Amino acid sequence: MLTAVLPFITVYPNRDSRVRLIRLLSFPGLLSLLIACTSMPPPAVENSSWVVHRDQLQQLDSWLLRGRVNVRYDEESHTPRIQWQQQQQDYNIRLWGTFNAGNTTIDGSPGFVTMETDGNVLTASSPEDLILEQLGYELPVSYLEYWIKGLPAPASSAELSFNALNQLSRMYQDGWTISYTDLRQYGAITLPRRVEVTRPRNDIRLRFVGLVWTIDEDANGTPNEARN
Numbered sequence: 001m002l003t004a005v006l007p008f009i010t011v012y013p014n015r016d017s018r019v020r021l022i023r024l025l026s027f028p029g030l031l032s033l034l035i036a037c038t039s040m041p042p043p044a045v046e047n048s049s050w051v052v053h054r055d056q057l058q059q060l061d062s063w064l065l066r067g068r069v070n071v072r073y074d075e076e077s078h079t080p081r082i083q084w085q086q087q088q089q090d091y092n093i094r095l096w097g098t099f100n101a102g103n104t105t106i107d108g109s110p111g112f113v114t115m116e117t118d119g120n121v122l123t124a125s126s127p128e129d130l131i132l133e134q135l136g137y138e139l140p141v142s143y144l145e146y147w148i149k150g151l152p153a154p155a156s157s158a159e160l161s162f163n164a165l166n167q168l169s170r171m172y173q174d175g176w177t178i179s180y181t182d183l184r185q186y187g188a189i190t191l192p193r194r195v196e197v198t199r200p201r202n203d204i205r206l207r208f209v210g211l212v213w214t215i216d217e218d219a220n221g222t223p224n225e226a227r228n
Contacts, residue, residue, distance in 0.1 A: 044183035044190045047166040056189050057151050061088045064214040065148065067193075069095075070207040073138065080104075082208070086145065093141070106130070108141070138204055140176070140197070147171070147178050148195055148208065175199055186213060 047053050065084040070077065080095040093106040104117045106127055113127040117134055124130045127141040143153040150168050152158035158173035167190055171178040182193040191213050197206040 041184040041186055044165060044167050044185050047190065050160075050162070050166065050168070053167075053190065054151065057149050060149060060189065060215065062086060062215070063149075065211060067211040068209050070205070070209065071139075072203065072205040072207075074202060084148070091141075091145065104134075106141070138199075138202070139206065143173070143176070144197070147173075147176075147197060148192075148211075150180055150183075150190070150192060175201065186215065189215075 063086050065082070065086075067082055068079055069082045070079045079097075081097040083094045085092045090109045091107070093108075095104040095106075104115065107114045108127050111125055112123065113125070113130060114121060114123050115127070115130045115134060116122075122130055122134065128138060131139045131141070140147075143155070146153040152160065152171055152173055156174050158171050160168060161170040163169040165183075167180070167183050169180055176197055176199045179196045179198075180192045180194070181196075183190050184193055191211075193209075193211045195206075195208040195211070197208075198204065
């Protein structure tokens with residue numbers, strides 16, 4: 001973060017440069033910015049009611065997510081960056097930073113999806129078909145919209161497990177296992193910083209790490225922001 005905020009600083013191993021850096025950091029505005037950039041939502045608190053929390057997450061239909069996703073499929077492993085913007089039923093997913101994904105953008109709505117990879121544009125009715133054909137691995141986007149938040153997808157039944165804080169820690173649905181760790185508290189809502197999605201068949205694993213959430217307060221009717 002120092003690199004992003006202070007791109008003009010060159011630090012040399014001598015006393016004068018250290019003094020200049022300390023003086024620069026003493027400005028209140030810059031110090032506040034650095035503190036904001038390094039802040040972290042607090043750990044999740046005890047969940048008094050899964051039903052209430054489930055309803056809150058179901059109402060959360062507009063959000064922005066950033067992080068990395070480690071994809072292991074058929075003995076290959078890649079770790080692109082991911083940015084996922086959800087606006088009700090419409091979504092925009094960007095993957096970049098790994099050689100087989102290149103710079104990939106997926107725009108979708110119910111029944112129609114467009115994927116652009118290195119200038120090539122393809123369309124289909126299902127994002128799963130496009131991703132498997134073009135990127136070589138399965139990314140269950142239709143389910144991930146729910147799983148990534150900590151919700152079972154509505155298409156089928158799911159088996160849920162909870163931790164000591166009554167927070168969802170593991171879920172089994174349609175042959176997939178979804179595990180949640182490092183849960184964080186964003187106001188009244190709990191959201192994960194780490195989600196692992198696995199399926200024994202084909203040895204598929206999607207490991208989302210370092211997740212940073214931004215919630216559209218007005219669109220969701222949420223009483224406070226959830227952002228890092």
